[in-house]
Structures are given as C-alpha cells and as structure tokens.
Amino acid sequence: xxxxxxxxxxxVTEMGQExxxxxxxxxxxxxxxxxxxxxxxxxxxxxxxxxxxPIDDSGMPEDRFSxxxxxxxxxxxKIQPSExxxxxxxxxxxxxxxxxxxxxxxxxxxxxxx
Amino acid sequence: xxxxxxxxxxxxxxxxxxxELKCNYSYSGSPELFWYVQYSRQRLxxxxxxxxxxxxxxFTADLNKGETSFHLKKPFAQEEDSAMYYCALRTANxxxxxxxxxxxxxxxx
Numbered sequence: 039x040x041x042x043x044x045x046x047x048x049x050v051t052e053m054g055q056e057x058x059x060x061x062x063x064x065x066x067x068x069x070x071x072x073x074x075x076x077x078x079x080x081x082x083x084x085x086x087x088x089x090x091x092p093i094d095d096s097g098m099p100e101d102r103f104s105x106x107x108x109x110x111x112x113x114x115x116k117i118q119p120s121e122x123x124x125x126x127x128x129x130x131x132x133x134x135x136x137x138x139x140x141x142x143x144x145x146x147x148x149x150x151x152x
Numbered sequence: 153x154x155x156x157x158x159x160x161x162x163x164x165x166x167x168x169x170x171x172e173l174k175c176n177y178s179y180s181g182s183p184e185l186f187w188y189v190q191y192s193r194q195r196l197x198x199x200x201x202x203x204x205x206x207x208x209x210x211f212t213a214d215l216n217k218g219e220t221s222f223h224l225k226k227p228f229a230q231e232e233d234s235a236m237y238y239c240a241l242r243t244a245n246x247x248x249x250x251x252x253x254x255x256x257x258x259x260x261x
Contacts, residue, residue: 041195069247080158080253081196081238094248129196136247138184138203143196 042144044130050150056118059147062111063132071141072105072115073129081129087113088136120151154179156241158252165229166260173224173255175213175239184242185215185222186249191235199224199237209233229259 043062051057063070071086085095090107098105102121107113117124127148131141155178165171177183187199200208202215202222213224222239236256240249 071248073251078253081251083248083250086248088247094246131196133247138201138242140198141249145195 042130042132042142044128044144044147046147047145048148048150050152051120052152053121054119055151056116057120057124057149057151059115059117059128059130059149061113061115061130061144063113063130064134064142065111067132067134067142069133069136069141070107070113071131071133072113073131075127075129075146084115117149120149122151125149125151154241154243154250156239156250156252158237158239158255160255161253162256162258164258164260167231168228171224171226171229171233171257171259173237173239173257175222175224175252177220177222177239177241179220179241179243181244183215183217185213186240186242187211187213187222187224188238188240188251189235190238191232196238229257231259231261233257234259 045060072084073081075081084097085105087107105115127146129143129146131143133139133141157176185202188196189199190196211226213222215222236254238254239252
C-alpha cells in the first residue's frame with residue numbers, strides 16, 4: 039500500500055501563475071484533509087471532505103484557494119493566482135472515519151512561489 | 153476560539169535525559185488530544201491519543217483538564233526520538249484537528 043499519494047512533490051512557480059496540487063487518498067477512506075505547513079504558523083487545516091463533499095472550508099485563506107474532490111480517489115487544491123506568501127508545504131491526509139481515527143498523511147508538496 | 157499552544161520551537165537534550173514537550177490547549181468543552189510525530193524524511197504520523205492512555209515508544213501524555221495541558225513525556229530520551237512533534241486538539245461535533253506550531257526535539261549522543 040503506497041499510502042496517500044501527492045503530486046507534484048516539489049513545485050516552483052512564478053507569482054501570478056496557477057498552481058494545482060493533487061492528492062490520492064487511501065482506498066476506502068471516507069475523509070480527506072488538506073493542510074498547509076509553515077514555520078510561523080505550523081500545520082493549518084485548509085479544508086476537509088467527507089464522502090467527497092466539502093464539510094469545512096473555514097481554513098481556506100482567501101478566494102484564490104479552491105479545492106475539489108470529484109470522486110473518492112482524487113482531490114485537487116488550486117491556487118490562482120499564486121503569491122509568494124503561499125510558499126509552504128501542503129499536506130493531504132485521509133482517514134477511514136472522522137473523530138478519533140488516525141489521519142494518514144501524504145509526503146507533502148513543497149511549493150515555492152517566486 | 154479553540155487553540156493549541158506549543159511554547160517551545162526547539163528542545164535539545166542529551167541521550168538518556170528526561171524529555172517533556174509542552175502542549176496547552178484552550179477549549180471549554182471536553183477535548184480529545186493527540187500527539188503526531190514527523191521523523192526526518194518520513195510522513196507525519198500519529199504517536200498517541202489521550203483516550204487510549206497508552207505508552208508508545210516510551211512516550212506518555214496525560215490530559216490535565218485543570219491546567220488544560222497534554223504534555224508529552226519520556227523518562228530517557230534516545231537519539232531516534234529526534235523529530236518534529238505536533239500536539240493536536242479535536243473538539244466536539246467535528247472531525248477536524250487543530251494543530252499546534254510544533255516542537256523540534258533534538259537528542260544528542
């Protein structure tokens with residue numbers, strides 16, 4: 039089992055460009071979470087889905103960020119237009135159920151916006 | 153608002169010394185607390201959860217509701233404990249976790 043898969047692993051882009059991050063959760067997991075990790079703010083939840091439906095997007099910083107989950111095996115996080123302050127590591131995690139169940143994290147995508 | 157505070161960004165100890173990574177939370181209801189760990193070049197993973205009251209890799213954490221704390225402790229640190237540790241809070245009626253900013257533990261030989 040490859041676990042949660044994220045692509046790309048590294049992304050370098052110029053300010054103003056569109057960035058799309060991808061995630062494949064573990065098969066059978068009903069929950070999918072997107073996080074952003076920075077030195078200053080640590081790990082912040084951006085949005086999470088249950089059975090492909092967005093449940094809480096209160097952590098999405100602004101309208102430039104959007105996330106979709108068209109099916110149970112794929113999710114995207116899009117930033118348009120990107121800004122230097124978006125530079126961070128973005129993690130995707132999945133969980134078989136909510137609540138006390140462990141979240142299984144992907145390897146992360148390191149995004150650098152110049 | 154619910155919040156998790158990890159006051160130390162970096163904690164350095166020598167092998168064999170006791171370790172305590174601090175975690176305080178703010179939440180007026182019944183919290184559920186977790187410690188996640190990220191070893192070098194590995195994925196973030198669950199270390200322990202307070203409800204299990206278990207010891208994992210020699211680490212324990214006790215929920216102190218009076219002090220709103222969930223400090224992670226180990227009596228004798230090992231070099232392989234060097235990692236980034238995150239404390240996380242789940243509040244009632246939600247499936248999301250609120251993470252602290254993390255503490256990097258360095259264990260020197």
